[in-house]
Amino acid sequence: GNPAVVGAKNSPRVRDQVLPTRNSSFRVIVHVDLDCFYAQVEMISNPELKDKPLGVQQKYLVVTCNYEARKLGVKKLMNVRDAKEKCPQLVLVNGEDLTRYREMSYKVTELLEEFSPVVERLGFDENFVDLTEMVEKRLQQLQSDELSAVTVSGHVYNNQSINLHDILHIRLLIGSQIAAEMREAMYNHLGLTGCAGVASNKLLAKLVSGVFKPNQQTVLLPESCQHLILSLNHIKEIPGIGYKTAKCLEALGINSVHDLQTFSSKILEKELGISLAQRIQKLSFGEDNSPVIPSGPPQSFSEEDSFKKCSSEVEAKNKIEELLASLLNRVCQDGRKPHTVRLIIRRYPSEKHCGRESRQCPIPSHVIQKLGTGNYDVMTPMVDILMKLFRNMVNVKMPFHLTLLSVCFCNLKAVNTAKRGLIDYYLTPSLSTTSCSGKHSFKMKDTHMEDFP
DNA sequence: TGGGGTTAT
DNA sequence: ATAACCC
Numbered sequence A: 001g002n003p004a005v006v007g008a009k010n011s012p013r014v015r016d017q018v019l020p021t022r023n024s025s026f027r028v029i030v031h032v033d034l035d036c037f038y039a040q041v042e043m044i045s046n047p048e049l050k051d052k053p054l055g056v057q058q059k060y061l062v063v064t065c066n067y068e069a070r071k072l073g074v075k076k077l078m079n080v081r082d083a084k085e086k087c088p089q090l091v092l093v094n095g096e097d098l099t100r101y102r103e104m105s106y107k108v109t110e111l112l113e114e115f116s117p118v119v120e121r122l123g124f125d126e127n128f129v130d131l132t133e134m135v136e137k138r139l140q141q142l143q144s145d146e147l148s149a150v151t152v153s154g155h156v157y158n159n160q161s162i163n164l165h166d167i168l169h170i171r172l173l174i175g176s177q178i179a180a181e182m183r184e185a186m187y188n189h190l191g192l193t194g195c196a197g198v199a200s201n202k203l204l205a206k207l208v209s210g211v212f213k214p215n216q217q218t219v220l221l222p223e224s225c226q227h228l229i230l231s232l233n234h235i236k237e238i239p240g241i242g243y244k245t246a247k248c249l250e251a252l253g254i255n256s257v258h259d260l261q262t263f264s265s266k267i268l269e270k271e272l273g274i275s276l277a278q279r280i281q282k283l284s285f286g287e288d289n290s291p292v293i294p295s296g297p298p299q300s301f302s303e304e305d306s307f308k309k310c311s312s313e314v315e316a317k318n319k320i321e322e323l324l325a326s327l328l329n330r331v332c333q334d335g336r337k338p339h340t341v342r343l344i345i346r347r348y349p350s351e352k353h354c355g356r357e358s359r360q361c362p363i364p365s366h367v368i369q370k371l372g373t374g375n376y377d378v379m380t381p382m383v384d385i386l387m388k389l390f391r392n393m394v395n396v397k398m399p400f401h402l403t404l405l406s407v408c409f410c411n412l413k414a415v416n417t418a419k420r421g422l423i424d425y426y427l428t429p430s431l432s433t434t435s436c437s438g439k440h441s442f443k444m445k446d447t448h449m450e451d452f453p
Numbered sequence B: 001t002g003g004g005g006t007t008a009t
Numbered sequence C: 001a002t003a004a005c006c007c
Helices: A003-009 A037-045 A067-071 A080-086 A099-115 A132-141 A144-149 A167-190 A202-209 A222-230 A243-251 A257-262 A265-272 A274-284 A313-334 A365-370 A379-393 A422-427 A429-433
Strands: A029-034 A054-058 A061-065 A091-094 A119-122 A126-130 A194-199 A217-219 A300-310 A337-347 A356-362 A402-413
Touching: A029 A099, A029 A167, A029 A202, A037 A054, A037 A061, A037 A099, A054 A067, A054 A080, A061 A080, A099 A119, A099 A126, A099 A167, A126 A202, A132 A167, A167 A194, A167 A217, A194 A202, A202 A217, A202 A222, A222 A257, A243 A265, A257 A274, A265 A274, A300 A313, A300 A337, A313 A337, A313 A379, A313 A402, A337 A365, A337 A379, A356 A379, A356 A402, A365 A379
Parallel strands: A054 A091, A194 A217
Antiparallel strands: A029 A126, A029 A194, A054 A061, A119 A126, A300 A402, A337 A356, A337 A402
């Protein structure tokens, strides 16, 4: 395909190439996936749990468990009853409060960002890193006679033979070395183990990271791409094809990855829309040009609680106050301010699998200003707003039965970017008195303290 | 199925 | 505001 790639492929003198990342579309991506993350965090918190079968419980579910427990038959998302039956010695810890998991999760992302700033989070326990530039720099440091001494770190998918005359192989091997350094750093600095997959795009990196499973890594060389994607037993195993799309494809008689590869593009586009159809059909060939997008700080903060039954307004208000109190702490830490608040509910016969309803509204500016100060009561006005949203969704004069409440702060804005001026800054106690520790502290773009004696 | 997250429509 | 996707 790409002439630049073909030209580079047989070139023995890597250092003579100019603009290596611009004239080639070949990327090196790593997917880093922590082993049973919540269980690992719990074992670090309490080392006595280390050699015992451990499960992390949320409500009546074991959401994850360590490998001791897995050996004894416990699976992720298993009912507590079933898990105890399978494994009576199972130790359970409650994992409904995500605070420590979230904090550790961001420590991992920040550690990876030290290698290369382009890090995309996927959930709390997975990260993608684009290593293309880093690999290119290391290649340029190598003398041409050192190329023949480059070695792989970890497994090579499908036991494929390495060709050291193939520059793409060399790049991926250097990627595997960086992946090993990342896993070493995660273990040495944070005490965490995990898997890594190195490949030429996000899809393949993610698929290959799971091939050797706990605490190992695998690199995929281009010649084994089809082997990997065709090794999947069902289209639903392709990240990007979820429950709904899989059902839709099954209705068309598409069950295997090969079925999807060979299915009529025209018909698929008519059924799923051109965008989704073209995207997933490319995925079925292992093609994925989506970039690694730096996640940066979160776009939203939310807290939720599920329960068997909530059927009165007072009950709902109490739950909302609990959720809100935790959220206000988190928002205070972040340093930015949310400009929108949302309330989410789930009603009892949750007809749909994901039957949630929500109402949102802007947060009044006088309330925004009080956020993060701790000096003023922000609970009262926020609860008032949330209860109005609640009554907008739920007719409290009629019987109701809710099984979930969630509060979300979103539309986060840095405090000083445009509208806030100098006078405003000096008149707002929160900004001069609140400690904004951490890397998310706002920057004074147009304002400098030196300007004001 | 929990308690989170994201983007597209 | 919802619906899809991810963990």
